[in-house]
Amino acid sequence: MPIEFYEEIGSPPSLAVRLAVRHLKIPVNSHFLDMGDKEQFKPEFLKRIRCQLSMRMDSFCGKGKYNEFFGFLGGFMISLLISRAINRYLVNRYAxxxxxxxxxxxxxxxxxLMLDFDLGSLYPAALEWMNPPFFEKKPHDREKEKVVIEKLKLLNELISESRFAAGDHLTIADFSLLASVSTILATEHNLNQYPNIKSWITLLENELPYHKELIMPHIDALKPYLVVRMTATHLNISFNLIDLNMEEGDYLKPEFIKxxxxxxxxxIIDNGFTLWESRAINRYLVNQYAPGNHLYPDDPKRQAVIDRxxxxxxGTLYxxxxxxxxxxxxxxxxxxxEKEKVLSEKxxxxxxxxxKGPYAAGEQLTIADFSLVTTLQTINAAGHDLDQYSNLKSWLNRLEQELPYYKEFVESHIKALMPWFEQKVDTDKLLEKSASTH
Known part of the structure; x- marks a missing residue:
């Protein structure tokens, strides 16, 4: 019976366990909690646990300190509060x-020793430096970064005499440390000053067949991307990007609801003017900052085609x-x-x-391309084969080749979503196989 695995994309503890699960080929039934919708606090989840435990970045839970994971194996309930403890258990139990x-x-x-160094020293220092800019909208603290640098220098020394983090063989210490270091890497902290760490990361990239699949989406999930940014970037509009912490319910706080x-x-807030809905925002950006631009031209008929x-x-496809x-x-x-058949018809x-191309609304690139490419590539990431739609395929290839910011925005969007969708497909196949044997 698969382990019930509650996790979150972009969480280092989740990633550390995911690496061990994949390496040991342990079947899991993965649950991606919608933290923005507060699913970790819903009765159906809480009834399984003594405290609000979910597979997410270390945080406080009542009087308990760590808020990471709760799992089930058969009828035996396993309450493991730290991802590192989970990985110890997985090896002891299954291998x-x-x-x-x-x-x-x-x-x-x-x-x-290496796991404790990560848990008690490196990871807390990294969170203390990384979290405020994301969750509290504060600038990076230079003094806190210096502490992270000192911890990384120590790690650089600790792994200097061995191939892997804890010796000549891959261990669960590599998984936890890789998750922490990859998270730091996502902040664009320069790792070139730590040659041993850099060599160790390169070694893991080459030796772990699942490195690209698991690590890159984790890094990309920590980097911001919005459809509106494609329009703003195309028109060279400067903006102050504010990332809401959806997991903590920032979007429900009074200051945001106001x-x-x-x-x-x-x-967006533009000189006191507030607007939401991505398609309305894109129309406004063109009308305000580049009136008459081909992205949303003045001609009523061309506008009508874009609006359609x-x-x-x-209203239909998404x-x-x-x-x-x-x-x-x-x-x-x-x-x-049956739902996929309806999607296929649309x-x-x-x-x-x-x-009639070459773009979605005619001969020139428009904001319709930006909205549709996001929807289409999300569908593609979910596993629906787009090769059967020849015009769509040609159109997507054209955008990939012509938009200089395509890779930065669209590909990172896809990579961040892939683990969700791939795990769901794997789980469905496992359920089908299980059903066929009964």
Whole structure:
């Protein structure tokens, strides 16, 4: 019976456990909690736990300090409050004597030393430096960064005499430290000053077949991206990017609801003018900062074609796609084949609409391309094959080649979503296989 695994994209503890699970080939039934919707506090989740435990970045939970993971194995309830404890358990339970956590007392002690260094020294220092800019909208504290640098210098020395973090073999210490260091790397902290760490990361990149699949989405998930940024970037509009902490419910706080009663993102404030809904924002940005631009031209007929596609995306394609893609993840149910058929019909219609190209709304790039490419690539990341829609495929290839910011925004968006969707597909296959044996 698979382990019930509650996790969150972008969480270092989640990533550390995910690495161990993948390496040991342990089947898990993954639950991606919608932290923005406070699913970690809902009765159906809380009834399984003594405290609000979820697989997320270390935080406080009542009087307990760590708020990371709760799992089930068969009928036996496992309450593990630290990802490192989870990884110890996974090896002891499913692969005893494995080199990931060796039985030899001295070797195990070295692994524990590195895990404790990560938990008690490196990771807390990194969070203290990284979190305020994201969660409190404060600038990075230079003094706190100096503390992180000192911890990284020490780690650089600790791994200087061995191939891996705790010796000549890969261990769970590598998984935890890699998750922490990769998170620091996502802040664009320069690791070139730590040659041993850099060599160690390169070694793991080359030796772990699942490195790219698990690590890169984690890094990308920590970097901001919004559809509106494509328009702002294309028009060279400067903006002050504010990342809401959806997990802590920033979008429900009075100060944000005062700005946007609908408490949705994206939201902009332009010299006192507040606006939300991405398509409305994109129209405004062009009209305000580049009136007459081909992204949203003055000509009523051309505007109408763009608006038709934006409305098709907002009112038809995206809701149908969202119901097929996200509902199975949030509710942990198999995907509905009938819903995918409905989605396919809408994509066939869109394939016809963009067939006259070369862009979605005609001969020139428009804001309709920006909204639709996000929806289409999200559907693609969810596993729906877009190769069957020849016009859409040509259009996507054209945008990838022509937009200099495509890789920065669109590909990072895809990479951040892939683990969610891939895990759901894996779980569905496991359930199908289990059903076929009964």
């Amino acid at each position: 005893p004597d494995n080199e990931l956590y060796p039985s030899d007392a001295k070797k195990r002690a070295i692994v524990d 700005i946007n009663p609908a408490h949705t993102i994206p939201t 596609l934006l409305d098709f995306d907002l 809701p149908i796609a969202g119901d097929w893609m996200y509902t199975p993840i949030w509710k942990n149910v198999p995907r509905d084949a 994509l066939k219609l869109l394939d016809q609409l963009v067939g």
